[in-house]
Amino acid sequence: MGKWRSGLIFHLGNPTRLLRSPSHLRFSRSPPPSINSIFSFKSFFSSKKTTMGERSSGGRFPARRGQARTGSRWVPVGNSSIGQENGGSVLTGVGERNKSPQSVTMPQQRRVSPERKVGDIESVSDLRPFNICRSGGVGRGILKSSLLELNREKRKELERSTNVPQCQNLLSGMVLLKKYLSHEDQVKIVQTCQKLGVGVGGFYRPSYRDGAKLHLQMMCLGKNWDPEAKYVESRPTDGAKPPEIPEEFRKLVKGAIQASHDFLLHQNKDINELPKMSPDICIVNFYNENGRLGLHQDRDESPESLAKGLPVVSFSVGNSTEFLYGLGRDVDKADKILLESGDVLIFGGKSRMIFHGVSTIQANTAPKRLIDETNLRPGRLNLTFRQH
Ligand SMILES: O=C(O)CCC(=O)C(=O)O
Numbered sequence: 404m405g406k407w408r409s410g411l412i413f414h415l416g417n418p419t420r421l422l423r424s425p426s427h428l429r430f431s432r433s434p435p436p437s438i439n440s441i442f443s444f445k446s447f448f449s450s451k452k453t454t455m456g457e458r459s460s461g462g463r464f465p466a467r468r469g470q471a472r473t474g475s476r477w478v479p480v481g482n483s484s485i486g487q488e489n490g491g492s493v494l495t496g497v498g499e500r501n502k503s504p505q506s507v508t509m510p511q512q513r514r515v516s517p518e519r520k521v522g523d524i525e526s527v528s529d530l531r532p533f534n535i536c537r538s539g540g541v542g543r544g545i546l547k548s549s550l551l552e553l554n555r556e557k558r559k560e561l562e563r564s565t566n567v568p569q570c571q572n573l574l575s576g577m578v579l580l581k582k583y584l585s586h587e588d589q590v591k592i593v594q595t596c597q598k599l600g601v602g603v604g605g606f607y608r609p610s611y612r613d614g615a616k617l618h619l620q621m622m623c624l625g626k627n628w629d630p631e632a633k634y635v636e637s638r639p640t641d642g643a644k645p646p647e648i649p650e651e652f653r654k655l656v657k658g659a660i661q662a663s664h665d666f667l668l669h670q671n672k673d674i675n676e677l678p679k680m681s682p683d684i685c686i687v688n689f690y691n692e693n694g695r696l697g698l699h700q701d702r703d704e705s706p707e708s709l710a711k712g713l714p715v716v717s718f719s720v721g722n723s724t725e726f727l728y729g730l731g732r733d734v735d736k737a738d739k740i741l742l743e744s745g746d747v748l749i750f751g752g753k754s755r756m757i758f759h760g761v762s763t764i765q766a767n768t769a770p771k772r773l774i775d776e777t778n779l780r781p782g783r784l785n786l787t788f789r790q791h
């Protein structure tokens with residue numbers, strides 16, 4: 404670890420978590436915003452000392468101003484200050500998961516107990532549908548690529564597949580499957596996420612906020628995750644149970660684990676380095692082109708799941724990203740790989756607690772055909788599957 408791996412290799416991509424520690428700030432291309440500007444929306448968690456070691460929830464559930472979602476409709480709620488800036492907040496976001504235990508005293512905020520009632524939405528900071536496709540979303544605005552473009556894309560895909568390794572065993576228990584997801588799989592993933600987010604209810608979560616701009620949307624499938632409650636059965640924002648993980652997604656996860664085992668066997672490695680798992684949680688993140696996620700560990704799953712090293716399986720779709728991973732939080736010592744659309748990264752076994760993060764999203768790198776067929780907005784979609 405600690406050294407860059409050479410260029411052409413793989414890519415993985417992922418969501419962006421909070422940028423609070425100096426190492427997180429190092430990801431920024433422009434000067435990072437102050438904590439107040441990052442978290443200037445009203446959070447539904449209390450102030451109190453928030454440890455960097457938590458994924459804090461502060462902007463995880465941004466609400467439409469003055470509106471809340473009940474059932475399938477957005478309705479006005481009494482407290483018009485929802486979503487407005489209050490000069491400070493919680494912070495955090497995925498990137499903030501499990502940071503070091505330094506404490507930061509956050510400005511006074513209102514806490515909402517985990518027992519809050521359905522519809523108790525005035526406590527939510529900002530809540531919007533998860534919307535990753537350009538106007539029209541699923542089923543509209545599909546453009547047909549010209550034959551010439553399709554051939555060019557196919558040629559590029561072929562070049563990539565002959566030039567780069569298809570699989571890589573990065574560390575014990577950590578495998579990268581290059582281009583594992585087919586074009587059709589990726590289209591399905593985008594369309595399904597869009598449908599679930601808009602139709603069933605997803606949430607816009609700023610884990611990183613640059614002035615008024617939000618760079619990360621998130622929704623959960625299976626169970627809801629938030630930094631304080633960790634995993635819960637229903638969304639605190641509207642009391643609804645998150646949608647189940649679609650069967651097609653589960654099949655893709657199963658296939659990816661099997662492909663990793665086949666690869667390990669082929670390399671004369673022990674497949675027990677990478678245990679099997681059956682996902683009951685999926686965190687779906689969409690990074691826009693300014694999105695990033697600080698180095699963190701995923702450790703909110705059950706102690707049994709972590710002890711067994713049940714893997715996190717991560718799908719990347721859309722723009723490529725520079726993905727960092729390492730044994731600690733030090734960005735300078737982290738290894739770096741490129742995650743491209745269709746790549747699957749798996750980390751379990753001895754690598755289950757690896758620190759990882761997303762430093763940059765590379766603009767205009769998503770396959771054109773995917774954008775044409777899905778209307779995916781510029782950015783990167785990442786799905787991480789876990790077993791609680
Ligand atoms: O976007 C990615 O590749 C990583 C996402 C991630 O680490 C997470 O959701 O915990």
Ligand SMILES: [Fe+2]
Nearest residue numbers: 699700701759
């Ligand atoms: Fe993570």
